[in-house]
Amino acid sequence: MGRRKKxxxxxxxxxxxxxxxxxxxxxxxxxxxxxxxLAAINIICAMxxxxxxxxxxxxxxxxxxxxxxxxxxxxxxxxxxxxxxxIFILDPLTWPFTVLSAPFLxxxxxxxAVAALIAVxxxxxxxxxxGDYLGIATLxxxxxxxxxxxxxxxxxxxxxxxxDIPPISNLWWTVGGAVIAYAVIKRIITSSYGRxxxxxxxxxxxAEAMGVSLVYYKTLSFAVSAFFAGVGxxxxxxxxxxxxxxxxxxxxxxxxxxxxxxxxxxxLTGSIVAGxxxxxxxxxxRPLESPMVIFGxxxxxxxxxxxxxxxxxxxxxxxxxxQGIFGQRELDLDAMAGLYRKARARLASGQKESGx
Amino acid sequence: MNLQMFxxxxxxxxxxxxxxxxxxxxxxMVYGILRLINFAHGEIFMLGAYFIYYxxxxxxxxxxxxxxxxxxATGLVGVAVDWIAYKPLRDAPRISALISAIGVSFFVxxxxxxxxxxxxxPFPVPAFFSQMVNVGGVRIMSLTFFIPIxxxxxxxxxxxxxxxxxxxxxxxxxxxxxxxxxxMAVDINKTIAFTFAIGSILAAAGGAMWAMRYPQINPMMGxxxxxxxxxAAVLGGIGSIPGAMLxxxxxxxxEIMFVAFLPALSGYRDALSFIVLxxxxxxxxxxxxxxxGEEKV
Numbered sequence: 001m002g003r004r005k006k007x008x009x010x011x012x013x014x015x016x017x018x019x020x021x022x023x024x025x026x027x028x029x030x031x032x033x034x035x036x037x038l039a040a041i042n043i044i045c046a047m048x049x050x051x052x053x054x055x056x057x058x059x060x061x062x063x064x065x066x067x068x069x070x071x072x073x074x075x076x077x078x079x080x081x082x083x084x085x086x087i088f089i090l091d092p093l094t095w096p097f098t099v100l101s102a103p104f105l106x107x108x109x110x111x112x113a114v115a116a117l118i119a120v121x122x123x124x125x126x127x128x129x130x131g132d133y134l135g136i137a138t139l140x141x142x143x144x145x146x147x148x149x150x151x152x153x154x155x156x157x158x159x160x161x162x163x164d165i166p167p168i169s170n171l172w173w174t175v176g177g178a179v180i181a182y183a184v185i186k187r188i189i190t191s192s193y194g195r196x197x198x199x200x201x202x203x204x205x206x207a208e209a210m211g212v213s214l215v216y217y218k219t220l221s222f223a224v225s226a227f228f229a230g231v232g233x234x235x236x237x238x239x240x241x242x243x244x245x246x247x248x249x250x251x252x253x254x255x256x257x258x259x260x261x262x263x264x265x266x267x268l269t270g271s272i273v274a275g276x277x278x279x280x281x282x283x284x285x286r287p288l289e290s291p292m293v294i295f296g297x298x299x300x301x302x303x304x305x306x307x308x309x310x311x312x313x314x315x316x317x318x319x320x321x322x323q324g325i326f327g328q329r330e331l332d333l334d335a336m337a338g339l340y341r342k343a344r345a346r347l348a349s350g351q352k353e354s355g356x
Numbered sequence: 357m358n359l360q361m362f363x364x365x366x367x368x369x370x371x372x373x374x375x376x377x378x379x380x381x382x383x384x385m386v387y388g389i390l391r392l393i394n395f396a397h398g399e400i401f402m403l404g405a406y407f408i409y410y411x412x413x414x415x416x417x418x419x420x421x422x423x424x425x426x427x428x429a430t431g432l433v434g435v436a437v438d439w440i441a442y443k444p445l446r447d448a449p450r451i452s453a454l455i456s457a458i459g460v461s462f463f464v465x466x467x468x469x470x471x472x473x474x475x476x477x478p479f480p481v482p483a484f485f486s487q488m489v490n491v492g493g494v495r496i497m498s499l500t501f502f503i504p505i506x507x508x509x510x511x512x513x514x515x516x517x518x519x520x521x522x523x524x525x526x527x528x529x530x531x532x533x534x535x536x537x538x539x540m541a542v543d544i545n546k547t548i549a550f551t552f553a554i555g556s557i558l559a560a561a562g563g564a565m566w567a568m569r570y571p572q573i574n575p576m577m578g579x580x581x582x583x584x585x586x587x588a589a590v591l592g593g594i595g596s597i598p599g600a601m602l603x604x605x606x607x608x609x610x611e612i613m614f615v616a617f618l619p620a621l622s623g624y625r626d627a628l629s630f631i632v633l634x635x636x637x638x639x640x641x642x643x644x645x646x647x648x649g650e651e652k653v
Contacts, residue, residue: 059451125638132393136590137637140630143583147627254458261455304469304575311463315441318455322448 006333017179021171033171034239035283040174041235043275044181046259047268048228051185053257054265054328055194056221057201059131062138063229063256065145068248069118070111070230071237072149075162076100077107078238083164090160091153104168108177108234115230116223123222127215130204142250149245161244162237169239177235181228182268186332188224189268197221201266262317264324269331274324285309360494365616366609371500371569373608374507378562379585380592380600381514382555388531388595389551391450395457396437397559398582399464402575404430404560405479405567406472412480419482427560434556435549443545468575476574479567486568503565510561511601514554518597523550531595580626584611587633593646602644607632 024036045063052058076084076097084093092098102110126137149156156162188194196217199207208214237243259278263270285306292299329335379401386394407426411417417425441460445453485499518524526547529537538544566581567573588607592599607629615622636643 126634129637129641132387132391132594133590133637133641135393136587137634139583140587140634143630144627147624151623258455258458261451265449265451302470303474304466307462307466308470311459311466314459315456315463318452318459319441319444322445322452 009333014179017175021175025171035280036171037169037174037235037239038283039276039279040171040178041169041232041239042256042259042279043178043272044174044235045229045232045256046263046271046275047178047181047185048225048232049256050260050263050265050268050271051188051197051228052221052225054260054267054271055189055201056197056218057204058127058218058221059135060138060222060225061135061250061253061257062142064248064250064252065138065142066115066119066226066229067233067236067252068142068145068149068243068245069115070108070233071243071247072156072162072233073111073114073230074104074107074234075165075237075243076155077102077110078104078166078168079162079164080166087160087163088154088157091158093157094154097155104166104173104238108173108231111234112227112230115233116227119223119226120219123219124215127218127222139250139253142248142253146245146248149248156245159245161242161247163242165237165241165243167238167241169235174235174239177231178272181231182272185224185228186268193217193220258314262314262321262324264326264328266328267324267326267330269329270324270326273326281313282306282310360492361616363492364494364496365612367496367500369609369612370605371503371608372612373605374504374601375562375566375569375604376581376585376588376608377601377604378507378510378558378565379581380589380604381511381597382559383586383589384592384594384597384600385527385551385555387589389527389534389548390442390453392442392453392457393586394555395454395582396441396460396464397555397586398578398580399461399468400430400434400437400556400578401559401563401566401582402468402573402578403433403464404556404563405573405577406468406575407560408564408567409477409479409573419480419484423564426564427557430560430563431553431557434552434559438549438552443548465575465578472575474575476572479571479573481568481571499565499568503569506561506565510558511597514558514597517554523547527551584629587629591633591636591643593643595647596643596645599643599645 024033028036045067049060049063052060077100079087079101081098081101084098122141126134126141129137149161150159152158189197196207196212199210199212200214200217204214233248236247240247255278259274260271262278263272263274288305288309289303290301292301379397382397382400383394386392386397404426407429408419408422411422411426412419415422437460441456442453445456481499485497485502487498488495489498489501516524518527526537526542527550529540529542530544530547534544562581562585563578566577584607585604588603589600590603591606592601592603610632611625611628614628615625640646
């Protein structure tokens with residue numbers, strides 16, 4: 001497919017997306033909008049983890065930590081000064097944070113930037129570890145962030161967390177963020193950087209022998225991944241309007257990891273599809289926990305039932321889709337063009353056969 | 357801090373440490389054989405405690421019988437988990453099995469919430485374990501001494517199983533090289549089931565003692581001890597049983613001593629083991645007693 005044609009189709013797709021968001025924002029109820037927003041945020045985080053794990057092969061369980069960093073930075077920057085005074089009752093907020101404030105976009109970028117900076121600092125020593133050891137070290141990082149959030153009461157307000165964060169996140173921000181994250185990550189993985197990442201994934205020793213600097217590329221991948229996780233966390237803070245350390249337990253990392261693996265490691269399309277499906281399923285199962293009447297019999301809500309069913313769905317999905325939904329395949333414009341050509345060829349040959 | 361308080365903390369640290377070590381053995385054995393972080397292990401530990409609770413409360417069994425039956429039942433659950441969630445994924449990418457383990461963990465935890473209820477339940481501690489013993493002017497619960505003793509007995513049995521019996525030989529063979537072990541007519545699936553059974557039995561024993569130590573149980577009780585025990589296993593060198601014991605003891609002692617010496621920082625207790633782990637891994641990437649992996653192209 002030619003470059004011009006591709007650009008045209010992309011622009012058309014974006015225009016369509018803008019129309020859809022415009023329609024959704026005006027017509028859908030707040031519950032549906034919330035689910036869609038959550039899905040978009042999950043997709044951002046899943047794609048960023050996929051860059052690190054699926055494309056660079058670095059097993060990280062630290063995503064909740066980066067999301068927490070982004071969420072707290074964004075939250076502190078967009079909270080109005082008066083609200084801050086209301087929230088920090090037990091221990092007053094320390095000085096620079098009381099006066100610092102920024103518009104949402106700047107706050108999001110700052111959240112991502114701080115997360116990326118932390119990724120560089122901890123990545124430098126930690127990324128020497130391999131495989132599961134790296135996973136456990138990054139899991140440790142996320143837990144340390146959570147414990148810090150619990151204890152640094154003059155910055156994070158401890159276990160009470162931040163509340164009344166201005167609800168600025170809407171579909172324009174979340175889906176817009178997802179589109180930008182997709183574009184940036186896609187751009188990275190189709191460039192020479194992406195080939196270096198994938199070389200590291202396939203074989204570190206061989207990649208190094210070919211002149212790929214392990215430290216540089218691993219840290220870069222880690223930082224970009226952390227940046228988008230931080231932005232996702234910031235969007236989440238503004239969507240939920242309340243964040244506390246319990247929001248970022250390692251269950252959150254697991255949820256993101258599940259989306260990446262169920263979608264397919266090394267497939268951005270997979271992360272998008274799985275992020276959307278799993279978020280919707282999680283929400284769709286919510287009624288299971290509220291009281292209901294089945295065949296005239298009243299059944300009280302059973303807490304925990306939702307996650308039981310979710311776990312069963314997850315187990316079935318992973319037992320039958322061992323490579324995830326998409327494997328390493330992508331469903332981008334080139335792939336679609338390929339499918340279209342194949343379908344047309346099959347149709348043509350079918351017509352010929354039936355014609356004879 | 358006087359000597360008596362120090363000794364009391366030491367006793368507490370050792371008993372907590374041996375508990376971590378018991379759970380860590382299950383992680384390290386499964387990892388050694390399948391290269392799988394069995395995230396469901398903490399939930400097995402929780403089930404062990406609940407089985408005893410119901411054996412005592414519903415069937416009014418004497419505690420030692422309740423203990424034995426519960427430990428056996430938990431062993432069977434461990435085998436069942438392997439059979440349902442891990443066995444079909446033996447040839448799949450390793451990450452699939454990990455996600456499956458997380459799924460099992462979600463499932464058991466929330467099934468516990470549904471079946472047992474979310475409210476913590478007081479655990480009936482047999483009088484035999486709850487009496488106070490006076491040691492050099494310090495009053496310590498007798499359980500604090502029984503935990504390390506029972507743990508040592510279990511370790512001895514485990515070492516005998518692994519280093520002196522045929523199934524143990526098969527386990528060691530598989531953890532060295534699964535393909536070669538298969539060629540040498542080692543029944544892989546049976547041996548793995550055996551591993552899960554032993555790991556789960558140790559976890560259940562740990563769960564029982566944990567429940568008596570903090571005499572209440574809830575469906576989420578397995579998460580943190582499971583995580584800490586896993587850290588202990590990694591710290592000691594994953595795949596190594598003596599390493600798991602060493603790591604468990606170290607983490608338990610560190611946690612208790614940290615809170616004892618720096619009570620102002622007690623909020624950071626849960627982060628401590630992770631910080632130690634990261635620092636140790638940077639110096640010794642495969643833990644204290646772990647085997648160095650070779651790199652090949």
